[in-house]
Amino acid sequence: MAAPTNPLHLAVALDGAGWHPAAWREPDAEPGRLFTPGYWTGLVARAERGLLDFVTIEDGLDLQSDDRAVRDQRTDRVRGRLDAVLIAARVAPVTRHIGLVPTAITTHTEPFHLSKAIATLDYVSGGRAGVRVQIAGRADTAAHFGRREIPPRRVEPGMRRLSAEPDMQRLAADHFDEAADYVEVLRRLWDSWEDDAEIRDVATGRFIDRDKLHYIEFEGRWFAVQGPSITPRPPQGQPVVAALGHAEVPYRLIARAADVGFVTPRDRAHAAQIVAEVRGEEAAAKRTVAHLFADVVVFLDDNAGAARARRQRLDERAGAAYASDAHIFTGTPAELADLLLDWREAGLTGFRLRPATLPHDLAQVTMRLVPQLQRRGAFRAAYPEAGWPASLRGLLGLSRPANRYGPEAQEHSLAAGHGRKRSPR
């Protein structure tokens, strides 16, 4: 089979027992194993057998809650998580091809720590690391750290968006601005060592050429970071950065900071509108986002009636109809393939599928959806064996970025007549 000329990119979002709150009660679920390494290596190995570009792993610095504003007190849902970066690191040595994109919270953590953690994930995975950055807006989460006040939020019943009060909007905008600064620090730290900085020159006794290490000297509203990183530049140069957005402010973060943006269109027309909005933010940010993926929750079965019946059964067990920020697809893998190829025409380059239940809907993706897409010439038939194409950036069709502090970038910035260059592409 010839390589597809315009391949679709596919990721799967792993979270607990799946995205439906009753997923953990399914017969094939393994709710007693959620906190074991074997659970995660099994899921990611399955995703890898489906040749997917990457998996994301959800995370949070709080117990999960059905209520977006405060911690709920439910005991009938999956509660508790392991650190997503460490899950990814645990999975890396036992997988070979698939990208690993853990979620990290930018609001209460140190960019210096996360930068070296993701750089190290890139080393232990042989160039397959990414990170999805996320803000934490809940007051009770902030109380776990006690370093900043976040006022309690009000979400009116039935309201999809968070409070429209101006001070709340300003706070959310601050969190996203902080996330953009955070990613800027990650990226500078990843570049703070040039690739050939380690010289091991016995004659002069020098292990490194220190002229090829760079202070990043970042100063912003929330933090100042001097650098350089303690970890040399990772194999991909710049691991992949992803962010999810539903509105203008997060679109700005995607435009300023992300290589892959996750968005939540309701339909093809809405997808086109979102793509246009993000492109508008890109113009302001003077950079382009390599990929826009639509998030879709999937209930998949070999016939559509079975998928609908399963969703209904899950809803009954959960005591409520499943709602999501993303489009919810219920049907067959073939129908989903139709939808993905249709939505792609709106300017999307890929999809992050959220399996309603695990492992069922993941297996449907890898064993049914992927062959459908392959038959239509829209998905890879095999992973690249080795070298740059086998890295996560390589899978996503991205080149290895020049180092912003390297000689190449310096010439570029001199030629362009300004000191601060655009993010390397």
Add this chain to the structure above:
Amino acid sequence: MSKPAKQIHLAAHFPGVNNTTVWSDPAAGSHIEFDSFRHFAQTAERGKFDFLFLAEGLRLREQNGQIYDLDVVGRPDTFTVLAALAAVTEHLGLTGTINSTFNEPYEVARQFASLDHLSGGRAAWNVVTSWDAFTGENFRRGGFLAQGDRYERARTFLRTATELWDSWQGDEVLADAARGQFLSTPKAGAFAHHDRFFDIEGQFNVPRSPQGRPVIFQAGDSDEGRDFAAASADAIFSRHSTLSDGQAFYKDVKGRLGRFGRTHDQLLILPAATFVLGDTDAEAADLARQVRRAQVSPQTALRFIEQLWNRELPDFDVDGPLPAFDPVVSDNLVSKGRASVRQFAKDPVALAGEWRERAQAGHLSAREVVIEVTGRQSFIGSPQTIARTINDLVQADAADGYILVPHITPGGLDPFVDRVVPLLQELGTFRADYTGTTLRDHLGLVPLGRPGATGATGAGGSLA
């Protein structure tokens, strides 16, 4: 009747960013690539070692205002490497040094709890504390801590982290699909800690891990540090590797345990130690001399002299005598981010005098003095000599075992595992195979009971 022989504990310290690591050796490999860590860890596990140990540094060292370039520079993130190593080992304990100053309890507690889950109960934390604004320049809050607050904050940090680990009793996750009950209680993980360092409350989000909490290591050597360890640690990473130093330290620290309601066997003393192995003792001694010269290149010798004299010495000839003038006495040190320099700074003029006396007595050049005074080779000899020495030291209560630091990455541990470990096993004082699954098992520490139950030893227990 003699008491039964003590069992020896052995650990492997991945070679660090000091001049003890000889990167110039042709056999020296990467200090960053995962293959080096995998090789090192799997060698330690082949040798039935208790655990692997990783140090940490959060700012690249500087001297004379420039990044220090003569030693290995750069290392990976501790947690991430340990989680990856959990995938390629089955029994080996995984000990990470993590600073309590540049982290928050909630995050560190969940990283260690996660590591413990992901390794099946093999996580350990070497709790260190830092205070320098230099390192703090890489972090949100900066780093300065008043001298009197250093241990107080570290103690409080560990106590708070322990409260977070103990906020889950271990039986909350029912995962009862038929009844639809995932947790037994909505209060799982509830905690509240309010003091001048940490003012936090809420719910911890990682269920109780296989060991309950990571094994706790402490490395401080001061009176306060020893009390901290006697009160809260499961093991001490010490620097007292010789017989007399080791025995004095061992006696002192074990003697403190009673004050904190703890017994002799609840705290292991594990000094860091290096080794040079040869076919014969004479060959090993010769190799050791070569290693010391490789560890102290002319350039490295000059930097050491500058650290003690606390000034730049651009035209100094290290093959000639030490400087005749006295060091600059100042709080403003030419070397930054290096703990050992504080030893120099205590009384630099007197120390320089000692160095000159050694030079005179032994007719030594400046470099040769540095080679002598900085030499840190604990065990030199044939496999038989080293095995006997280690066993004798442990039986004489100079230690409970050693954390071995090879000078070559990643292969430096292999000859020890191949040639010394079998001799220790023959002596019957080192395990022939693992008998448990958790690091607590390997270290002979009793499993932790339910939080709050009587007899449970609590890390961060209150200080008398």
